[in-house]
Amino acid sequence: MKDALDILKSNHLSNTDSRREILQVFLRSRSALAHHDIEKKTSEKFDRVTVYRTLQTFIDKGIVHTIPTSDNAVKYALCREECSEGHHHDNHIHFVCDSCGNTTCLDETAIPQIKLPQGYRQEKVNVIVNGVCKTCKLN
Amino acid sequence: MKDALDILKSNHLSNTDSRREILQVFLRSRSALAHHDIEKKTSEKFDRVTVYRTLQTFIDKGIVHTIPTSDNAVKYALCREECSEGHHHDNHIHFVCDSCGNTTCLDETAIPQIKLPQGYRQEKVNVIVNGVCKTCKLN
């Protein structure tokens, strides 16, 4: 398991408090995080602006990716190893649990082939499944 | 083709200026609309609050549905006939053109079967495809 410092180093990013701690929050979290979650989990230690800029840097470097959700709250999650600067490979589906609210990447579940009508060019596909997650279903 | 009054009547909604005109905007538009688009297309005739409440009413009744997009701008589009109060059947994919920015419902393109890992219950699936639309590809 890579740690925050490794990730920063291999992406040629300087080791600053905010980057290190925000990465740690992601590494510790099993579900995707909204901007707001990140501010809270870092005890509002960093300015809102810094969090925005740090997230943008991570997206640019391919360290995290965004997940659109129907309630207009973009969430962020760590990319897997294969992502790199300017090139995301998040070919997995996202699951939103309507019970606990958690958004998770289902890395094992591939995005199915989609056949668009004639004339459309397909660039990227986002699949968001809503339902009840494993943990909640047991309770 | 149903008109605005029919839709309001069959959903037991009173016929007010805002509801009628906002519905007409949807009926005339071939792509999904953001809140902001609606305000503009009604010439800012209605208070922002009224537009929000009207949209919420339409969603509750199953007249429109929301489309999540990766840039955190929820868009709204008319549902097809089969939707009803509290029960959306938008079993089609959404296409976001990165060239013209338009979001459209591809009603003919069904959502493929998705096989979730053991233990997950699937309720709703959203598929958003980014790319270049028919019209833009020609130019």
Next chain:
DNA sequence: ATTATATTTGCAACAAAGTTGCATTTACGA
């Protein structure tokens, strides 16, 4: 270890998006 420099941060001020309570207005059935 010290210093120089480019990068990053925090602040202030702002803009946009969305919400709530309440008084006024409107739709529509009686």
Next chain:
DNA sequence: TCGTAAATGCAACTTTGTTGCAAATATAAT
């Protein structure tokens, strides 16, 4: 046409996101 419930508009507010700039900090070179 009138009464009432529903819908609207206004004001005030919260949340979310952005920009410019001065101060602070990370890192590489000495």
